[in-house]
Amino acid sequence: MALDTTILLVEDEPAILDLLEFALVPKGYKLVRALNADEARQAIRSQLPDLVILDWMMPGESGVQLARALRADPRTRPLPIIMLTAKAEEGDKIAGLDAGADDYVTKPFSPRELISRINALLRRRAPEHAEEPLLFGNLTVDPGKHEVRVGSKLVDMGATEFRLLRFFVAHPERVYSRAQLLDQVWGDHSFIEERTVDVHILRLRKALAPFGAEEMVQTVRGAGYRLAKT
Template sequence: MAKVLVVEDEEALSQLLSYNLGKEGFEVALTFDGDEALMAVDEQKPDLVLLDWMLPNVSGVEICRRLRAQSETRDIPVIMLTARGEEEDRIRGLEQGADDYVTKPFSMSELVARMRAVLRRTRPTIAGDVATFADITLDRETCRVRRSNRDVHLGPTEFRLLDVLMQRPGRVFSREQLLDRVWGHDVYVEIRTVDVHVGRLRKALNKRGEQDPIRTVRSSGYALDETYGGR
């Protein structure tokens, strides 16, 4: 899973980015000004930085310049986010080392496509749309799942549920977290619905009596566990 640092001082936009990029399979960290961004990069090196041009304290262009000036961070890909659309501004951002440049307002699908294109060039091992766990393969582009040598037929909700679990193998996701990531913030769903869909996912994955990869953690939630063989 690609770790993305979002540096954006507009809180509504940063939360929107966090939510949508999380649903697309990215691990997202948020910072709201230039000083915070530089500290965050030092503490945990991200795979990609989404960087707003206009920031408090230290501008996005200056952050990009500083990242490129240090050997430890010069290879981190940077995509600039800005309302500036003039050619000279785009050139300035690229001259400071930005890998790409997205002008506000932008569509989320365009941004994700740009991010994946940059990651394919710079981080090819984590950029693909195919996730693998043990003998299970999930292809986000074709919406197909295979286990061993057979196709696993899932409904759209079970597919999203498996995708979330495969993004962080071993991590226990609470039912509330799964509701948020699979169904979304604005949809009211009974919390026990998660259990119903986990049951359907298990039935499809373990159709031939394979080892059950989904671990139930009592009073907590669910996790994918390669060493787990029961419920």
């Protein structure tokens, strides 16, 4: 299951939206629907999705124009984008990719192929939302089973600590501030004190301590936290 992964569907044909919902909801994705660029912007202002599926041809602002705008905004620049369109010519594909799309799927499309492309794109651009187990050192985080192991030993931890560790394992060795962790793990519209991150870091270390892995969650003074090998 694609736990905690939200996909924004921007498509002006309700039948296509229904097809996408039928294909993606059973896989565990959370979906937000938008019929045009204005609705998409409103949805993004409310909550940043993890991936966008964007129709090329829409009334008013086109998908290509919206993709360019998303890439121009620092908040939305990292968003993985799949362009969905009936335009199948090579020049159209190049135009979509040049506008900022990461992948390009032509209509009519196979739902199974689209899901494969979503998973492949998440592995590349947002590995913390991919379904495959994540490995770092002797740590294994399995989103599908919602399990953490140190070596072969199962680690018991809370849901928030699991999400926090999953993010760290997907981005090892990099330092993240409290504000960045709040955005990435809790969501960029969460209204939580930054010090709350410290509480969950302590809980994460406590969960890892019986297995000798707590020192992998490191404090970088004046900067934040990182996951690194000891």
